[in-house]
Amino acid sequence: MSRFRGALLGAAGVATVLLVWHGLVATAVLDPISVPRPVAVVGRAADLLRDDAFQSGLVDTLRTWVTALGIAAVVAVPLGIAAGSLSRLDRPLSFVVHAARSVPSTALIPVAILFFGLGVRMKVSLVIYATFWPLLLNAIYGARQVDPMMTTVARSLRWGRGRILWRVVLPAAAPSVATGIRVAAGIGLIVVLSAELLGASSGAGVVIVTFQQAERPDFVYAGIVLIGALGLAISAALSFLERWALPWAVANRR
Amino acid sequence: MSAAPVGVARGWLSGLGRGARETLSYVWLLGVLLLFWQWRATASPSPFVPPVSDALQTLRSEWFSGSASQLFLSEIFRDNAFASLARATQGWLVAAMVGVSLGVVLGVWRAAWEFANPVVRFGMSVPSTVLLPIAVVLFGITSSMNVFLIAFGSMWVVLVNTMDGVRNIDETAMLTARSLRLSRFRAFSRVLVPAASPHIVTGLRVSIGIALILMVVSELFAATEGIGYYIVYNQRTFQYRKVWGAVFLLAFLGVALNGLFALFETWTLRWHRARGRGE
Amino acid sequence: MGTRRQSRVHELAVLLLLALLASTLTQTAPPPAAAAEPRTIKVTTLGLCNEVYLPWAQEKGIFEKHGLKVETVRTAGGAAGVAAIVSGSADFSFTNGYTAIISYSQNFPVRFVAGAYETPLPPKPDAQGMIVKADSPYREAKDLVGKRVGVNELGGVNQIATSAWLRKNGIDPKSVKFVALPFPELVPALVQGRLDATQVPLQSIARQPPGTVRSLGDPFRLGLGKIVFAGYLTTKDFLEKNQPVVEAFQRALAESVKQVKDPVNADAQFAVAAKYCNQDTALLARMPQQEYEAFIDFETLKQMAETLVVEGPLQAAPNLEPFVPAFARKR
Numbered sequence: 101m102s103r104f105r106g107a108l109l110g111a112a113g114v115a116t117v118l119l120v121w122h123g124l125v126a127t128a129v130l131d132p133i134s135v136p137r138p139v140a141v142v143g144r145a146a147d148l149l150r151d152d153a154f155q156s157g158l159v160d161t162l163r164t165w166v167t168a169l170g171i172a173a174v175v176a177v178p179l180g181i182a183a184g185s186l187s188r189l190d191r192p193l194s195f196v197v198h199a200a201r202s203v204p205s206t207a208l209i210p211v212a213i214l215f216f217g218l219g220v221r222m223k224v225s226l227v228i229y230a231t232f233w234p235l236l237l238n239a240i241y242g243a244r245q246v247d248p249m250m251t252t253v254a255r256s257l258r259w260g261r262g263r264i265l266w267r268v269v270l271p272a273a274a275p276s277v278a279t280g281i282r283v284a285a286g287i288g289l290i291v292v293l294s295a296e297l298l299g300a301s302s303g304a305g306v307v308i309v310t311f312q313q314a315e316r317p318d319f320v321y322a323g324i325v326l327i328g329a330l331g332l333a334i335s336a337a338l339s340f341l342e343r344w345a346l347p348w349a350v351a352n353r354r
Numbered sequence: 355m356s357a358a359p360v361g362v363a364r365g366w367l368s369g370l371g372r373g374a375r376e377t378l379s380y381v382w383l384l385g386v387l388l389l390f391w392q393w394r395a396t397a398s399p400s401p402f403v404p405p406v407s408d409a410l411q412t413l414r415s416e417w418f419s420g421s422a423s424q425l426f427l428s429e430i431f432r433d434n435a436f437a438s439l440a441r442a443t444q445g446w447l448v449a450a451m452v453g454v455s456l457g458v459v460l461g462v463w464r465a466a467w468e469f470a471n472p473v474v475r476f477g478m479s480v481p482s483t484v485l486l487p488i489a490v491v492l493f494g495i496t497s498s499m500n501v502f503l504i505a506f507g508s509m510w511v512v513l514v515n516t517m518d519g520v521r522n523i524d525e526t527a528m529l530t531a532r533s534l535r536l537s538r539f540r541a542f543s544r545v546l547v548p549a550a551s552p553h554i555v556t557g558l559r560v561s562i563g564i565a566l567i568l569m570v571v572s573e574l575f576a577a578t579e580g581i582g583y584y585i586v587y588n589q590r591t592f593q594y595r596k597v598w599g600a601v602f603l604l605a606f607l608g609v610a611l612n613g614l615f616a617l618f619e620t621w622t623l624r625w626h627r628a629r630g631r632g633e
Numbered sequence: 634m635g636t637r638r639q640s641r642v643h644e645l646a647v648l649l650l651l652a653l654l655a656s657t658l659t660q661t662a663p664p665p666a667a668a669a670e671p672r673t674i675k676v677t678t679l680g681l682c683n684e685v686y687l688p689w690a691q692e693k694g695i696f697e698k699h700g701l702k703v704e705t706v707r708t709a710g711g712a713a714g715v716a717a718i719v720s721g722s723a724d725f726s727f728t729n730g731y732t733a734i735i736s737y738s739q740n741f742p743v744r745f746v747a748g749a750y751e752t753p754l755p756p757k758p759d760a761q762g763m764i765v766k767a768d769s770p771y772r773e774a775k776d777l778v779g780k781r782v783g784v785n786e787l788g789g790v791n792q793i794a795t796s797a798w799l800r801k802n803g804i805d806p807k808s809v810k811f812v813a814l815p816f817p818e819l820v821p822a823l824v825q826g827r828l829d830a831t832q833v834p835l836q837s838i839a840r841q842p843p844g845t846v847r848s849l850g851d852p853f854r855l856g857l858g859k860i861v862f863a864g865y866l867t868t869k870d871f872l873e874k875n876q877p878v879v880e881a882f883q884r885a886l887a888e889s890v891k892q893v894k895d896p897v898n899a900d901a902q903f904a905v906a907a908k909y910c911n912q913d914t915a916l917l918a919r920m921p922q923q924e925y926e927a928f929i930d931f932e933t934l935k936q937m938a939e940t941l942v943v944e945g946p947l948q949a950a951p952n953l954e955p956f957v958p959a960f961a962r963k964r
Contacts, residue, residue, distance in 0.1 A: 105468070106468040106471075107468075109465060109468035109469040110468055110469065110471050110472045111472075112469060113468075113469040113470050113471070113472055113473050114472050114473060117473055129491075135488065135491070188379075189383075191379050191380050192379065192380055192381065192382055192383035192384065193383060195380045195381060195383065195384055195609065196383050196384050196387065198563070198608050198609045198612035198613075199384060199605040199606075199608055199609050200605065200608075201563040201566075201567075201608055202563060202566040202567065202604045202605055202607060202608025202609075202611075203567075203601050203604050203605060203608075204566075204567040204568075204570045204571050204582075204604075206570070206571055206574070207570065207585050207589070207597065207600075207601055207604075208601075210402055210589065210594075211402050211403055214400060214402045214403070233563065234560055234563075237556075237559075237560060238556070238560075241556055245552070275518075275522065276556075279514070279515065279518055279553075282514070283511055283514065283515075283560065286478040286479060286510065287564075289479050290478075290479065290480070290481045293481045293484075294481045294571075297481065297484075320484075324480060324484050327479060327480075328476040328477075328479045328480055329476070330479070331475060331476065331478060331479025332472055332475040332476050332479070335475045335478070336475070
C-alpha cells in the first residue's frame with residue numbers, strides 16, 4: 101500500500117512540475133519560441149522513441165555510460181578502500197583527486213580526441229575521468245568511517261589485513277560507496293551527454309544537437325526529457341539494488 | 355644558558371623538517387605522475403599536450419606574474435579568476451543552502467521525498483548546457499545566469515548526500531531526542547543535523563568540485579571574462595599552452611579550496627566525534 | 634611484523650594499479666587504414682544544410698567515380714575537427730576559413746586542401762544579417778555603440794565580421810558589448826529584449842513572424858567582402874603520403890559543387906540538403922544560399938590572415954604559401 105502511495109505521490113510531483121511549466125509558457129513568461137509546451141514535448145518524445153536514429157543513439161549513449169562507469173568503479177572503489185585504510189596512501193591520493201577533479205572534461209575534449217579519436221573511446225575516457233573522482237572520494241571516505249573499535253577487536257583476533265578489509269572495512273564502507281556510485285552514475289550521464297552535445301560523433305546527444313541546429317526546440321526538449329527519464333529509471337534501479345545488496349544499511353533508516 | 359637557544363633552533367629545524375615531510379607526504383604521488391607526463395611529452399611531442407614544464411611556465415607568466423604588492427597575481431588573474439571565483443562562490447553558497455535545507459526536509463518527511471523523488475532524479479540528469487534558454491529568460495545575460503547554472507548543477511549532490519545522512523541516522527539518536535521530549539526544532543538542530551553532518555559535509559565537499567567545473571562550463575556562453583572563457587577562447591585559437599596553464603590553475607584552485615574545506619570538515623567532525631563520545 | 638609486510642604488499646598493489654591506469658590513459662591512437670580500392674576516407678561534418686555538396690556527391694556516385702568512398706564523421710567543428718585529423722581518426726576536417734588559418738599559424742601541421750563555400754556577393758542576396766527589432770531606433774552601425782550585440786562565439790567568425798563592419802563605419806569594436814550565446818538562443822534573446830542586436834545568418838529569422846525584426850545589413854559583405862568561409866583541412870603528413878587521394882577528393886568536390894549550383898538541379902538539391910540537415914525542404918528553398926566553391930582563392934585567404942591580425946587572435950600574419958597546395962588554388 102505504501103509503495104502505491106509512493107508512486108502516486110511521485111506522479112503528483114511530476115504533474116505539478118508539468119502544470120507549472122505549461123502555465124509559464126502559456127502566459128509567455130517563458131518565450132514560446134524557445135521553450136515549447138509540455139504537450140508538444142510529450143508528442144515529440146513519442147516520435148523520437150520511434151525514430152531509428154534516436155534509438156541507436158540512445159543505445160550508444162547507454163553503452164558508453166555503462167562501460168565507463170564500470171571501468172571507473174572497478175578501479176576507483178578498490179583503490180579508494182585500500183587507500184582509505186592505508187594512511188600512507190590516503191593523503192597523496194586525496195591530493196591528486198582534488199587537483200584533477202577541478203578540471204572539467206570539456207577542457208580536455210580535444211586532448212581526448214587526440215588520444216582516442218572521435219568515437220566511443222573518447223567519450224568513455226571523458227566519463228571515466230569525470231566519474232572516477234567521486235567514486236574514489238566516497239570509497240576513501242567510506243573506508244575511513246570504519247569504527248576503530250571493530251578494527252581493534254579484529255586485530256586482537258589476529259585477523260590478517262585482507263580479512264579485515266573484506267570483513268570489516270568493506271561492509272562499513274559499503275553505504276558510502278553506494279552513494280558514490282549513485283552520484284557517479286548521475287555525473288556520468290551528464291558528462292556523456294555534454295560530450296555528445298559538444299563534439300562526439302554518435303549518441304543521443306548528437307541527435308539532439310542536429311535538432312538544435314535545425315532550430316527544433318520541441319525535439320530538443322523531448323530528447324532531454326527522455327534522457328532525464330532514463331536517468332530516473334537508472335537511479336531507481338540503483339536504489340533497488342542497494343536495498344537488496346546492503347540490507348543492513350537500510351535497516352538503520354527509518 | 356647557552357644550551358637553550360641551540361635547543362630552540364634544533365626544535366625549529368626539526369619542526370621545519372616535519373612540515374616538509376608532511377607536505378611531501380601529500381605531494382609525492384602527484385609529483386610522480388607529473389614526471390611521468392613530462393617524460394612522455396618530451397619523448398613524443400604533440401601540439402595539444404605540451405610538456406609539464408611548458409605548462410607550468412605559462413601558468414606563471416600568465417597568472418602569477420604580478421608584482422609583490424599584488425600578491426604576485428597578474429592582471430589576467432585579477433580580471434578573470436576573481437570574476438569566475440565570485441560566481442562560483444555565490445553559486446555554491448546557494449546550492450549549499452538550498453541543498454541542505456531541502457535535503458533535511460526530504461530526509462525527514464517521507465511523503466515529501468516520495469513527491470519530489472522523480473523530479474530530483476530527473477534534475478540530476480540534466481546537463482546545464484540544456485538549461486541555458488530557461489536561465490537566460492529568468493536572469494538575462496548577466497552573471498546571475500551563470501550563478502544560477504552553477505547553483506542548479508551543484509545542488510543535487512548536496513541534496514542527495516544530506517538526504518542520505520538524515521535517513522541513515524541511528525534510530526537510537528531519534529529515540530533519545532524523543533525521550534528527552536525535545537521540541538521538533540530542537541530535535542532537528544541538536545540531534546538530527548549534527549548526526550547527519552558527516553554525510554552533509556561530504557556532500558558539500560563534492561559539490562565544491564562540481565561547482566568549480568560548472569564555473570568553467572557555464573562560461574562557454576554569455577560571459578566576457580573568466581577562467582572558463584579564457585580556456586574556451588584559447589582552445590578556439592589553438593593556443594594550447596595557455597589552455598594547459600589555465601588547467602593547472604584550476605587544479606591549484608581545486609586543491610586550495612578543498613584544503614580549506616578539509617580544515618572546516620576536521621573542525622566539525624571533531625566536534626561530532628566529541629559529542630558522540632559524550633553520549 | 635606480519636601486518637607491516639602486508640601493508641607493504643598492499644601499497645605495492647595500489648601503486649601497480651596506478652601504473653596500469655596511467656598506461657591505459659596514454660594509449661596512442663590507432664594507425665590510419667591501409668590503402669585499398671576504392672580508397673575510404675573519413676571526412677568530418679557538422680550536419681549543416683550548407684554542406685549539401687557532400688551528400689550530393691555521395692548520392693550521385695561522384696566520389697565513386699574518383700575512386701573514393703567517403704565516411705562522414707560528426708563533430709562540433711573547430712578544435713574537435715583539427716584534433717580529429719591530427720590524431721588520425723579523420724582524414725579531412727570541415728573547417729571555417731579563419732579557424733584554419735589560426736591553427737596553421739599556431740604550428741599545427743595542417744594544410745588547406747579544398748574549399749567548401751565563400752560569402753555570396755551582389756547581386757546575389759545577403760546570407761547574413763545584423764538583426765534588430767523592427768521597432769527599435771537602430772538604423773546604422775553607429776547606433777550600436779555601447780549596446781549589447783549577440784554573436785555565436787566570442788572570437789569566432791561572426792564577431793570578426795561584425796568588428797570589421799564596425800571598423801569600416803569608423804567605430805571602435807571595443808565600444809560595443811559583445812555577448813556570446815549559442816545560435817538557437819540569439820534571436821529569442823533579441824526578441825525578449827535581452828540583446829539590442831544580434832549577428833545571425835538570415836535563415837535564423839525565417840521563423841519569426843514577418844515585421845518583428847529587420848536587418849541593418851550583412852556585416853560579412855560590408856565588413857569583409859569576399860571570404861573563404863569554409864573548406865577542408867588535412868594534415869601535412871596525410872597530404873605528403875596520399876597526394877593523389879587528396880587531389881581526387883578536391884576534384885570530386887569541385888564536380889559536385891558545379892552540379893549543385895546548376896539551376897536545373899535546384900529542387901533536387903534542396904531535397905538532399907533538407908534530408909541531410911533535418912530541415913523542411915520548402916523552408917530551405919526560400920533561404921539565401923552560400924556561394925559554393927571548391928577552389929580556394931589564395932589572395933582572399935591572405936587578406937583574411939591580415940584581418941585576424943587586426944582583430945586580435947593573431948600577432949602576425951603567417952606565410953600561407955605552404956598552407957595551400959597549388960592544386961587547391963583558384964586559377
